[in-house]
Amino acid sequence: MTAHTTPAGPPAAGPRAARRRLIRELLLVAGFFTVYKAGRLLSTDRTGEAFRNADRIWDAERALHLPGEGAVQRLLLHGDALVTTANTYYAAVHFPATALFLIWLYIRRPAHYLWTRRVLAALTGAALALHLAYPLAPPRMLPAARLVDTGQVYGPTVYRAAPDADTLANQFAAMPSLHFGWALMLAIGVIAATRGGKRSRWSLLWLLHPVATLLVIVGTANHYWLDAIVAAVLLGIALLWVPRPQAGAADTGTERAEPARTGPGEEGAGHGLPHQRGGAETVGAGK
Numbered sequence: 001m002t003a004h005t006t007p008a009g010p011p012a013a014g015p016r017a018a019r020r021r022l023i024r025e026l027l028l029v030a031g032f033f034t035v036y037k038a039g040r041l042l043s044t045d046r047t048g049e050a051f052r053n054a055d056r057i058w059d060a061e062r063a064l065h066l067p068g069e070g071a072v073q074r075l076l077l078h079g080d081a082l083v084t085t086a087n088t089y090y091a092a093v094h095f096p097a098t099a100l101f102l103i104w105l106y107i108r109r110p111a112h113y114l115w116t117r118r119v120l121a122a123l124t125g126a127a128l129a130l131h132l133a134y135p136l137a138p139p140r141m142l143p144a145a146r147l148v149d150t151g152q153v154y155g156p157t158v159y160r161a162a163p164d165a166d167t168l169a170n171q172f173a174a175m176p177s178l179h180f181g182w183a184l185m186l187a188i189g190v191i192a193a194t195r196g197g198k199r200s201r202w203s204l205l206w207l208l209h210p211v212a213t214l215l216v217i218v219g220t221a222n223h224y225w226l227d228a229i230v231a232a233v234l235l236g237i238a239l240l241w242v243p244r245p246q247a248g249a250a251d252t253g254t255e256r257a258e259p260a261r262t263g264p265g266e267e268g269a270g271h272g273l274p275h276q277r278g279g280a281e282t283v284g285a286g287k
Contacts, residue, residue, distance in 0.1 A: 025106065029117070047163070050135040050172035054142045057175070057224050066226070069139050072219040073147055083154045086216045090151070091158045094179050097209070101186045105193060111245040112193040116185065122238040123181050127231070131173040138174040140221035147221040177223040181231035183213040188239070 076083040098120075105113035140149040141163070151157030163171040187206040194203040217223040 022106075025117075029102070046135045046172065047137075050137040051142070053134060054137040054139070054174075055144065057136060057226055058139070058142060058144055061224060061226060069145065069218050069221060069224065070147055072215055073150070073221060076150065076219040077148065080154060083150050083220075084156075086220055087151050087154060087156055089212065089216045090179065090220050090222060091156050093213075094182065098182050098186060101189065105189065109193040112189060115192075115242060115245050116189045118242045119189075119235070119238045120182065120185055122242060123185065123231075123235050124178065126234045126238070127176050127178050127181065130176060130230070130234075131170065134175060135172040136174040136227075137172055138222050139224055141171075145221070150220045151222075174223055175227045176231035176234055177217055177227040178231065179217050179223070180210060180213050180228040181235050183210040184232060184235055186210075192244075 076086050102113065102117065105116055139145040139147050140151075149157075151159060152161055159169055159171055187210050190206045191203045214228050217228065218225060
C-alpha cells in the first residue's frame with residue numbers, strides 16, 4: 001500500500017525573484033519620495049500666507065505656554081562646534097539614518113519592514129497634504145522670533161538664503177516636521193523589531209535619536225515645537241491605522257505558518273507541519 005503525498009508548499013524563491021522584489025521596493029520608495037519632493041514645491045510661491053501662518057503659530061505657542069525656541073538655540077550658541085554639529089545633524093543624519101534603518105529591516109526583519117514602510121508612507125502622505133494646505137515659514141524667517149539662521153551663519157545648510165530662489169526645497173513646509181516624525185518612527189521601529197530579543201533593552205537607547213532631532217530642529221530655528229507635536233500626532237494616527245506585524249513574524253521575518261497538506265491515508269508523519277515563507281518572500285507578499 002503506497003501513500004501519496006503532496007508537496008508541503010511552493011519551492012523557495014530563487015535569487016532572480018529576490019532581485020525583482022528588491023528592485024520593486026527600490027523603485028517604489030524612490031517613486032514615492034520623488035512625488036513627495038515634487039508636491040512640496042507646489043506651495044513655494046505662497047510667501048504671504050506662509051508668514052501669516054507663522055505669526056499664528058508663534059502666538060499659539062505663547063498662548064499654550066510652550067517654551068521658547070530661543071531657549072534651546074541659546075544653548076547651541078555657546079560654542080561654534082556645538083552649533084555646527086547641530087547643523088550637520090540636521091543636514092546629514094535625517095535621510096541616511098532612515099535609509100539604513102529600512103535596509104536593515106528589509107534584510108533582518110521583513111515583516112517589520114513592510115509595516116514600517118506603510119507607516120512612513122502614510123505619515124509622509126499626510127505631511128504632504130498639510131504642507132500644501134498650510135504653508136508655514138520656519139521660525140528662522142520670523143522677525144518676531146528673533147532667532148539666528150544657524151545654517152546660514154555657521155553652516156552647513158541645506159537651504160539657500162533666498163527661499164524664492166530655492167528650487168530644491170520648499171522652505172515654507174515647516175509643519176509637520178518630518179525630521180522628527182521619521183526619527184520617532186525609526187526609534188519605534190527598532191524597538192518593535194527587537195522586542196523580546198537579547199538586545200531589546202539596549203534598543204531603548206534609540207529614543208535618543210528623536211530627542212536629539214527635536215532639540216536640533218528647534219535649536220537651529222528650522223521648526224517650531226508645534227511642528228514636532230503635529231508630526232507625532234500624525235504618526236500616532238498612522239500607527240493605529242496600519243496593522244502591526246503578526247506575533248509569529250516579529251523575530252523571524254515570517255508570516256503565520258500554514259499547515260502542510262497531506263494525502264489520503266497519510267496520518268502522522270508530516271501532518272500539520274508548518275510551511276514558513278522566507279524573509280524575502282514575505283517582503284514581496286504585499287505593499
